[in-house]
Amino acid sequence: MTATSNFSGFPKECVTFFSELAENNSKIWFERHKQDYENFVLAPAREFVVGMGKQLRKISPKVNADPRPNRSLFRIHRDTRFSKDKSPYKTHLGIMFWEGSGPRMECSCYYFHLEPPEMMLGVGIYQFPKPLLEAYRHAVVHPKHGPQLAKVIKTINQNGQFTLGGRYYKLMPRGFDPQHENAGFLLHNGLHVGTTVKIPPQLYSAGFIDYCFERYRQMNPLHKWLVAMTESV
Numbered sequence: 001m002t003a004t005s006n007f008s009g010f011p012k013e014c015v016t017f018f019s020e021l022a023e024n025n026s027k028i029w030f031e032r033h034k035q036d037y038e039n040f041v042l043a044p045a046r047e048f049v050v051g052m053g054k055q056l057r058k059i060s061p062k063v064n065a066d067p068r069p070n071r072s073l074f075r076i077h078r079d080t081r082f083s084k085d086k087s088p089y090k091t092h093l094g095i096m097f098w099e100g101s102g103p104r105m106e107c108s109c110y111y112f113h114l115e116p117p118e119m120m121l122g123v124g125i126y127q128f129p130k131p132l133l134e135a136y137r138h139a140v141v142h143p144k145h146g147p148q149l150a151k152v153i154k155t156i157n158q159n160g161q162f163t164l165g166g167r168y169y170k171l172m173p174r175g176f177d178p179q180h181e182n183a184g185f186l187l188h189n190g191l192h193v194g195t196t197v198k199i200p201p202q203l204y205s206a207g208f209i210d211y212c213f214e215r216y217r218q219m220n221p222l223h224k225w226l227v228a229m230t231e232s233v
Helices: 012-023 027-032 034-056 130-140 145-158 183-187 208-231
Strands: 093-099 108-115 118-125 163-167 188-198
Touching: 012 027, 012 034, 012 108, 027 034, 034 093, 034 108, 034 208, 108 208, 118 163, 118 208, 130 145, 130 183, 130 188, 130 208, 145 163, 145 208, 183 188, 188 208
Parallel strands: none
Antiparallel strands: 093 108, 108 118, 118 188, 163 188
């Protein structure tokens, strides 16, 4: 952890807030506990973004760590317009550190997700937009970039701690060889790795930044591959 960061851990009240919100997901309850949200969720989350961003720049110098809502911090309000679930609030804290010149949701990122009693750390792109999906598929079968990706995933998988996600399609995309050595990657509509664990004691201390950084560091090769791929489009 850097000496200039004021992050000292998330308070236990942060976890309590989301646990209780899951049982009382209403505007009335939230308004009554809005100050708790400000004090125990938003305030430490902003400090975490600043401290984690400084640490991540050691391996990703151009990473974006912006402690504003809809930047690194996801808003707590749900978009219910097209959902049968009309619950107004998200019952988790989502934070992203993205890298790239495109829109943040189209860039590879380091992601943090707190949803009691668990938390998740991940790296990658959750879902490729159409132009990027096409570029990704061609990178997968490229004579240089394809083997690099296979090596990256193999190295990450050897750790045994991380899970590969993003596989979506059942049929091989038209025009691609189903016998290609990287054919499995062509069934993805996103590419990300991550780990989900019970909330660790480090969450409540300044050492949580180092805890996250060690895991992000191990997943970083995929982030680098994706950043190079997206920036070449």
